[in-house]
Amino acid sequence: MSGMTAPPRRVLAWSAPVLLALIALPFVVPPYQTVLLSYGLVFAIAALGFNLLLGYTGLLSFGHSAYFGMGAYAVAFVVKYLKVESMELFLLGGIVASGAVAALFGLLCVRYTKIFFGILTMALSQVLWSLAFKFFWVTGGSDGLRVPTPSLLGGFVRAGGDKFDFLSHRYYFYVLAVFVVCATVMWVIVHSPFGKALQAIRDNETRAEFVGVQVWHYRWVAFLISGIFTGVAGALWVPLNGLTTPDILHWTFSGKMVFFTVLGGFQTFFGPVIGAIIYNYLETYAVGHTVYWQMVLGIVLVVLVLALPAGIVGTVRRLGLRFAKAV
Amino acid sequence: MDTLVVHLLNALLYASVMFLIAGGLSLIYGVMRIVNLAHGNLYAFGAYVTAWAVGRVLGGATEASPWLYALLPVGAVAAGALGAVLEPTLLRPLYRRAEEYQLLITFGLLLILEDLMRLLWGPYPLQVSALYEGMGSLTIGESIYPTYNLVVIVIGGVAAAALWAFVYRTQFGVVLRATSQNMRMASALGVNVNRVYVQAFTLGCFMAGLGGAVIVPQQGAVLGMGVDALILAFVVVVIGGLGSLEGALIGAVMVGLVREAGITFFPEIELAVLYLMAAVVLLIRPAGILGRA
Numbered sequence: 001m002s003g004m005t006a007p008p009r010r011v012l013a014w015s016a017p018v019l020l021a022l023i024a025l026p027f028v029v030p031p032y033q034t035v036l037l038s039y040g041l042v043f044a045i046a047a048l049g050f051n052l053l054l055g056y057t058g059l060l061s062f063g064h065s066a067y068f069g070m071g072a073y074a075v076a077f078v079v080k081y082l083k084v085e086s087m088e089l090f091l092l093g094g095i096v097a098s099g100a101v102a103a104l105f106g107l108l109c110v111r112y113t114k115i116f117f118g119i120l121t122m123a124l125s126q127v128l129w130s131l132a133f134k135f136f137w138v139t140g141g142s143d144g145l146r147v148p149t150p151s152l153l154g155g156f157v158r159a160g161g162d163k164f165d166f167l168s169h170r171y172y173f174y175v176l177a178v179f180v181v182c183a184t185v186m187w188v189i190v191h192s193p194f195g196k197a198l199q200a201i202r203d204n205e206t207r208a209e210f211v212g213v214q215v216w217h218y219r220w221v222a223f224l225i226s227g228i229f230t231g232v233a234g235a236l237w238v239p240l241n242g243l244t245t246p247d248i249l250h251w252t253f254s255g256k257m258v259f260f261t262v263l264g265g266f267q268t269f270f271g272p273v274i275g276a277i278i279y280n281y282l283e284t285y286a287v288g289h290t291v292y293w294q295m296v297l298g299i300v301l302v303v304l305v306l307a308l309p310a311g312i313v314g315t316v317r318r319l320g321l322r323f324a325k326a327v
Numbered sequence: 328m329d330t331l332v333v334h335l336l337n338a339l340l341y342a343s344v345m346f347l348i349a350g351g352l353s354l355i356y357g358v359m360r361i362v363n364l365a366h367g368n369l370y371a372f373g374a375y376v377t378a379w380a381v382g383r384v385l386g387g388a389t390e391a392s393p394w395l396y397a398l399l400p401v402g403a404v405a406a407g408a409l410g411a412v413l414e415p416t417l418l419r420p421l422y423r424r425a426e427e428y429q430l431l432i433t434f435g436l437l438l439i440l441e442d443l444m445r446l447l448w449g450p451y452p453l454q455v456s457a458l459y460e461g462m463g464s465l466t467i468g469e470s471i472y473p474t475y476n477l478v479v480i481v482i483g484g485v486a487a488a489a490l491w492a493f494v495y496r497t498q499f500g501v502v503l504r505a506t507s508q509n510m511r512m513a514s515a516l517g518v519n520v521n522r523v524y525v526q527a528f529t530l531g532c533f534m535a536g537l538g539g540a541v542i543v544p545q546q547g548a549v550l551g552m553g554v555d556a557l558i559l560a561f562v563v564v565v566i567g568g569l570g571s572l573e574g575a576l577i578g579a580v581m582v583g584l585v586r587e588a589g590i591t592f593f594p595e596i597e598l599a600v601l602y603l604m605a606a607v608v609l610l611i612r613p614a615g616i617l618g619r620a
Contacts, residue, residue: 060427108610115362115426116613119565123605126558130598251558255364255434262431292446298438305432306420 022176031168035240036284038172040277041179042237043260047272048186049229050257055266056190057222058202059113063121064257066105066128067098067227069249071234073132074098076145076244087150087174091235098231099224101128106223110216113205122251129249144245147238167240175236182229183273189225190269198222230257259301265311274313329468334587336467340476342583343483347538348556349563350490350575351531357570358507358527360426361418364433366535367557368440369406373536374548375444377402378453381544385457395458399540406536407529414528419521437554445550458544479541486537487576494572503527507570562605568615577616 026034046068053059074097075090084090105124109117132139139145149166151158152174189195200208201215209215238244247253256279264275282300286293308315352366380401417436421429462474494500505513506523514520538556539548546552563582567574582601589597608615 123602127602134595292442294438295442298435301435
């Protein structure tokens with residue numbers, strides 16, 4: 001089993017050039033494109049976390065906005081009350097807050113599966129949304145809370161200067177680095193014995209239990225890890241957006257997370273990552289070109305579910321296999 | 328004393344509309360095992376269609392003739408018709424697939440319908456308050472209460488009774504319950520399951536549309552009303568039990584009472600309390616108060 005933990009050469013063979021291209025990108029494309037890609041990478045981190053539950057544990061959460069939002073609001077609160085401006089402390093705040101909420105909510109939710117799990121996660125996330133919406137003297141209500149640009153790497157890279165320049169270069173590299181760390185950690189997790197146990201639970205809960213897997217406990221740990229990844233994404237997202245509003249706690253934002261995970265293909269490791277990045281482009285361009293962008297997204301989703309249920313990566317892989325067979 | 332009566336009536340008003348929405352949602356889940364995330368949008372669709380139809384007939388006039396009230400059900404019929412189109416085209420191909428996909432396609436439908444209403448009726452709210460004001464008000468003790476609200480409460484009650492009679496006292500109701508209990512067995516005994524599904528879905532959408540149609544004179548039709556209503560309808564069906572009509576009734580009354588009390592006594596956590604109620608019921612009795620697991 002331990003041999004599976006190391007990334008196979010095949011993955012490194014294509015991910016290394018992709019990573020180099022991503023590093024070179026800010027020097028080639030206009031700054032707007034790198035900021036846009038930063039959003040995509042942030043969502044990709046959330047998708048990695050989300051897919052640990054959907055793809056690997058077989059639990060469809062409709063309440064992951066709660067952990068993304070907790071990450072984001074934790075940052076806003078440490079700025080507002082503790083006057084902190086270090087990104088590392090932001091991330092720490094996001095991890096602690098989203099981890100605490102995920103630990104508590106997970107405790108309640110993992111007793112159920114299928115539709116009950118989905119509705120319970122949704123109901124709990126809506127509790128947080130309504131609190132953020134109504135307690136405006138703490139959370140700013142629908143106006144949200146502003147977050148300034150942070151200093152990076154313990155003050156080594158100072159905050160301030162031109163905000164757009166900061167976001168399109170220094171912050172982009174920061175997001176990219178965190179993304180690579182998150183992807184690596186998640187890769188190790190899903191290929192570890194723990195990850196294998198989760199997949200066993202997904203495929204056959206009863207059998208997994210008989211083999212000696214403590215189903216409830218494993219699901220809870222998966223829920224916790226998933227929530228923390230999503231919280232990290234939320235914490236990274238706030239400085240990028242400059243503002244956090246209750247929208248990111250609303251259940252429709254959870255729906256978006258489900259959307260991009262399925263768009264990429266939840267039965268593969270990198271599917272949700274691709275899905276998140278493509279979804280971000282899709283939404284940005286749809287919003288830019290028409291007021292009816294929701295309809296565009298809805299049609300894409302309906303076509304996707306009816307015609308390409310395996311998602312982009314899953315379909316490409318299947319076509320690749322068929323092609324390989326034919327040759 | 329009369330303040331209490333007014334509060335109770337407000338709670339019942341809210342409960343009637345919630346029952347119409349949540350009853351439809353629960354019926355659809357009970358028969359088809361589908362959680363329709365676009366259900367709230369069908370409620371909004373009913374509201375928009377009624378507002379539009381009444382507005383067209385009314386023209387610029389401010390006085391509502393009594394005949395206009397006959398136009399109220401138009402929204403319900405339109406929502407039912409929309410449901411009758413959607414089920415065979417979008418949902419039927421997915422019954423054999425995992426339920427994640429059914430949730431997703433209804434989420435896609437939610438996005439489409441939301442913008443369809445923006446496309447058809449524009450971004451501004453539609454009002455038909457002439458119908459609301461046309462009924463005047465009556466005095467309860469020293470308070471004044473709009474007569475139209477009482478009409479909505481009566482419609483909610485009649486709808487609940489009619490639905491109960493329909494499900495428990497007609498031939499179609501028997502087939503519906505049989506399909507709900509065991510789809511394969513019903514199919515083996517000669518029930519045309521496809522037809523039952525499309526009928527159940529249409530009926531559920533009709534009820535949601537009726538909810539929208541009766542409330543629109545009072546509240547108007549606005550974008551986003553469907554998404555907000557859906558999540559509260561979830562609270563209702565979760566409390567009462569997914570798939571149970573009696574449960575939806577009890578859940579709607581509970582949500583109506585708690586919400587009215589919440590608005591009066593604890594406005595900041597009014598919504599949070601409702602969601603927490605749903606979570607607590609799920610934890611103690613996952614199948615809801617009257618649900619079967």
